[in-house]
Every structure is written in structure tokens, then in C-alpha cells.
Amino acid sequence: MTTITIAVTGSISAYKAADIISELGKLGHNVTVLMTESAQQFITPLTLQVLSKNPVHTSVMAEDRPDVVNHIALAKDTDLFLVAPATADTIARLAQGRANDIISAVALALPPTTKKMIAPAMNTAMYDNLLTQANIKTLKEIGFKEIEPRVALLACGDLGRGALATVADIVSAVQASLD
Template structure:
């Protein structure tokens, strides 16, 4: 099965490498879209090495003249996972904004493949009524969420906002992929 993994700007981005590794070892193809902010936390080379695939970042990079890459990746995906999902990407998707490669592919994949988001951010950001309203809006449109956990966060705050455990994320995705077969 083909998993499209979106990685956004969060200290938890390094955990997406383990998600990539585990899904690949389970025999799934993983295509990674790394946002510019995400690339500040982890490099494309890490994902390229683990997935054995090109890592996508630039919406306007010409890959193959005969295909529109954000559409072809959306069509190829059996499932989309955004982990970590920042408040920014959640807000963009909820607002219908498609101004980077990840948000554009996600919009193109909606209705074609199940979309899972695993939020990771500071507790105050996660509990912000705007973020919560965006999450609820996306749930109403059929998006799935893997809730963050309460933990001591990188900023030193204690509360809900840490990326769910990698084991939990991978288990949820593997079960969802079984349902897609």
C-alpha cells in the first residue's frame, strides 16, 4: 500500500523518521512531503534514506513534464498521514488553503484516500479554541485524528500536545490500511 506522509514544523518531526522506517519495514511504500518548516527540524536525506523515495518539498519543482505531481501523488496514496501536524497545517486544511506542496496534495487527496492527522504543538496552542474548532471542522469532513498525549513538552510546559507515541500512530495506520485493502 502507498502511504503519503506529511511532516510539518515541530520538534516532533524526528519521530516521523521512525514512522517512515516502521511502515517501510512492514512492506508499505512511503512518499514523504516535508514542509519548509519541517526541514528546519529534520533533513530530507533522512526520509530519502529510510523510504528509498524522493522527498517532496517544492510544489513548483518539475519532476516529470507529463504529470502534475501534487495530483499524481494524491491519486497514488492509499492513505495520507500528517505527523506531526502543526496548528498551521490544520488551519490551512480547515480553511481550504492550499499554498504549499503538503496542503495542495492533501486537498487533492481528500475524498480519494483517508487522511489522518497527528497533532503536535504546545498545550496552549492545541487547546486554543481556534485550533479546536479547526479540528472539529475537519472531523466533520471525515478527517481522522490521532490525539496528542499529555507530557512534559520540549518548551518545558506540562500538558496535552506531545505527538502520540509512534507505536500508537503506526498501529492506527496499519489497521486503517488493512481496511483499505
């Protein structure tokens, strides 16, 4: 069974993680969920726990077992690491190699052979910003694949590129990456 770790960050589209997790589970994958504090403002860990049938990890400092370093064990158990939605902040932290939350700490501890993907979701100006694009380029250079955002009417009212890819497109990209 493939273990997919999905990292949910603080975007309005965080609620779509529920459908992504559900669909990946239906395909027979074991889904582990990581959430930033801001993601928890949009969707609860309980919702994602019920759908994934696994505990949801929200803190890098939570060490439930004294014989296991949680973020290291999670990284070792991951076959594919997916950040969906991936905010500009999380993309920057991943590109800089930071480890100040559960998502960035697990990402930094991933074995080099682990498949890694990001599905950005943010305002068009933030996505097109040269800093964000440089961070995405850095992530691609170290093996991340990008599931590009869609052009749509965004939550802020702007029309442009930045909407999270569709659930079907994300699940399809994950499946293709595993084949």
C-alpha cells in the same frame, strides 16, 4: 502494496517521522514523504529519503516531469494520507482548503475515498485553543481521523497535552485504518 503519504510539518517532533517512516516501510508499505520548509529545519529530506527509499517532496512548484502535475499525481497515488507531526498552522491550512505548499496542495487534491489522518503536536495552549479545536473538528467532518496527542513534558517546558502520539500508537492507528 499500500502507498502511505506522510506529511511532515515544522514541529520539534518532526524527527520522530524518521521512525514512523521506517516502521511503516518494515510493514511493507510504500512511503512517500512531503515536508514543509519549517520541517526541514528540524530533520533533513535526505534522512527521510533514505528511510522511505523514495524522493522527498518539499515544494508545490517542483515539477520534475513535464507530463505530470506533481501534487495531483501524488494525491492520486495515495492510499492513506498522514500528517505527523501536524502543527496548528498546517491543521488550519488544511481546514481552510488552502493549497500554498506541497502538503496542503496534495491534501486538497486527494480523492474523496482516500483515508486521511492527523497526529497533532504542539504546545498545550495551542492545541486547546478554540480555533485549533474548530479546525480539527472541521477536518474530522471531512473524513480526517485524529491520532490524539499525549500529555507529557513538552519541549517548551510546559506539562500538558500536545506531545506527538508515540510512534507505536501512530503506526498502530495507521494499520487499524487500513484493515
